[in-house]
Amino acid sequence: MTVARQYVTQARRIVVKVGSSSLTTASGGLDADRVDALVDVLAKARSGGEKEIVLVSSGAIAAGLAPLGLRRRPTDLARQQAAASVGQGLLVARYTASFARYGVRVGQVLLTSDDTSRRAHYRNAYRTLDQLLAMGALPVVNENDTVATDEIRFGDNDRLAALVAHLVRADLLVLLSDVDGLYDGDPSTPGTTRIGEVHGPDDIAHVQIGSAGKAGVGTGGMVTKVEAARIAAAAGVPVVLTSATHAADALAGRDTGTYFHTTGRRSADRLLWLAHASTPQGHLVLDDGAVRAVVERHSSLLPAGIAAVEGEFSAGDPVELRDTTGRAVARGLVNFDAKEIPQLLGRSTRELARELGPEYEREVVHRDDLVVLHP
Numbered sequence: 001m002t003v004a005r006q007y008v009t010q011a012r013r014i015v016v017k018v019g020s021s022s023l024t025t026a027s028g029g030l031d032a033d034r035v036d037a038l039v040d041v042l043a044k045a046r047s048g049g050e051k052e053i054v055l056v057s058s059g060a061i062a063a064g065l066a067p068l069g070l071r072r073r074p075t076d077l078a079r080q081q082a083a084a085s086v087g088q089g090l091l092v093a094r095y096t097a098s099f100a101r102y103g104v105r106v107g108q109v110l111l112t113s114d115d116t117s118r119r120a121h122y123r124n125a126y127r128t129l130d131q132l133l134a135m136g137a138l139p140v141v142n143e144n145d146t147v148a149t150d151e152i153r154f155g156d157n158d159r160l161a162a163l164v165a166h167l168v169r170a171d172l173l174v175l176l177s178d179v180d181g182l183y184d185g186d187p188s189t190p191g192t193t194r195i196g197e198v199h200g201p202d203d204i205a206h207v208q209i210g211s212a213g214k215a216g217v218g219t220g221g222m223v224t225k226v227e228a229a230r231i232a233a234a235a236g237v238p239v240v241l242t243s244a245t246h247a248a249d250a251l252a253g254r255d256t257g258t259y260f261h262t263t264g265r266r267s268a269d270r271l272l273w274l275a276h277a278s279t280p281q282g283h284l285v286l287d288d289g290a291v292r293a294v295v296e297r298h299s300s301l302l303p304a305g306i307a308a309v310e311g312e313f314s315a316g317d318p319v320e321l322r323d324t325t326g327r328a329v330a331r332g333l334v335n336f337d338a339k340e341i342p343q344l345l346g347r348s349t350r351e352l353a354r355e356l357g358p359e360y361e362r363e364v365v366h367r368d369d370l371v372v373l374h375p
Contacts, residue, residue: 004197004261008240009253011171013133016042017056017161017228018176022244023091024059029066030090034244036098038176041247042138043102052133054168056141056161057095063087088142095140105137110144111160119369122167122270129168158228159276166235166272173232173239174250175225180243181257182207182226198260201230229260231276236266271371274331278318282311282338283328284364291323294330295372300363301332303344303352313338321365332370335362 018038025031046053061073061080064087074080088110096106109129132139141164143157158175165173184207185192198204209222229239240250242257249256286294290305301321313319314337321330336344341364344352353361 002197002255004238004259005253005255007238007253008172008251008259012050013052013054013168013170014045014172014174014251015054015056015161015165015168015170016174016176016247017157018058018244019157019178020058020062021178022176023057024062030059030063030094032094032098035094038244038247039095039098039101041251043099043104044248045251046104046138047102054129054133054139054141054164054170055095056157056164057091058142058157059091060084060088060142063090091142092140099138105135107132107137107139109139109141111141111164112144119270122273126167129164133168156224156228158224159231162228162232162235162237162239163273163277165232165237166267167270169266170237173229173237174247175228175239175241176244176247176250177222177225177241178243179222180246182209182222182241195258196255198229198258200261200263229258230263231272233260233262234264235272236262236264238262274318274333274369275371275373278331280311280320280331281313281317282309283320283322284309284334284341285322285324286329287324291329294321294370298367298370298372300367301365301370302349303341303347303364304349306341306345306364309338309341309345311338319365321370328373330370330372332365334365336364 022038023030023034042053042055045051061083064083064085065071065073067086067090068083070079070083074083092106092108099106109125109132111125129139129141141160143160161173161175164170179187181194182198182204183192183194195204195207204226209226225241229241232239239260240257241260242250246256284301284306285308286301286305287307290301293299293305294301307324311319313334315335316333318331319334320328321332322328343356344360344364349361
């Protein structure tokens with residue numbers, strides 16, 4: 001066993017993500033045997049009480065297709081939400097019944113990106129998941145597809161899993177799909193080789209990564225899985241990418257799939273969510289001095305450094321901070337509505353407080369609510 005795989009066996013808190021294609025039939029309904037097979041592996045992995053597992057599960061929309069008479073995954077948001085509404089109940093009921101065979105309680109946690117990029121919501125999400133684990137329950141996490149709009153969707157559960165791994169301070173992320181790892185070419189082509197370990201982006205810079213899944217019931221593909229692995233590894237969480245059929249081998253530290261080494265340090269803040277899970281509702285153009293202050297000195301953004309504002313947003317929404325060439329340099333949660341900002345441009349907070357009141361003597365984006373995208 002390699003040192004990397006040995007670390008897998010030592011991981012105590014593990015986030016496991018499984019895709020729709022690993023849980024459903026070709027027609028879109030839940031495959032009870034596949035669900036039970038996955039549950040058998042996860043229940044065994046945590047049976048000694050030494051490991052905690054959070055399951056990020058796709059499949060809600062796919063599970064709702066057949067009951068609603070839909071032949072394929074709808075492309076419009078309204079019907080996706082309807083399918084998720086029916087399918088989410090079926091999915092959790094199936095997990096509840098399957099884990100009950102082992103006396104394991106299941107807790108459902110539905111998230112939108114809005115729940116976790118805002119400070120108070122982020123803390124609440126962490127406390128809920130941490131308490132479920134402390135009480136011996138197994139959280140089943142999914143995107144809240146029934147209410148998520150295009151503006152607050154994660155887009156795929158691979159990225160959600162990477163962010164959940166960061167949120168719960170996991171020791172390991174396991175991404176399960178219908179492919180047994182990352183290959184240096186199309187896995188169906190003779191002569192291609194599975195990549196056993198990835199130490200950083202340069203290791204796979206030459207690899208052509210496919211984007212389409214086989215079953216047509218999910219939204220991901222290898223592109224989203226590699227991106228999720230990159231996000232998690234950069235946040236200090238190692239990743240194993242393999243197929244659902246090899247889940248037991250992956251959790252046992254055997255040589256299966258692709259192991260992504262960490263490339264960054266672990267952190268407990270929510271700025272990773274702001275960078276990767278939020279959708280900017282507008283943008284602010286910064287002058288050169290403000291760009292240097294935000295990017296190099298990690299300062300808050302003050303009204304004096306803003307040259308222009310675009311978009312419609314409310315206080316608390318995520319916005320993009322751009323330099324004068326249009327390049328996005330940072331992202332943050334804004335403290336003012338879009339319609340308020342034009343009167344603030346280029347003015348000092350002291351001047352604004354004198355003229356408009358003390359509530360205007362504050363940052364447009366506080367440094368605690370700001371993440372630099374391009375240092």
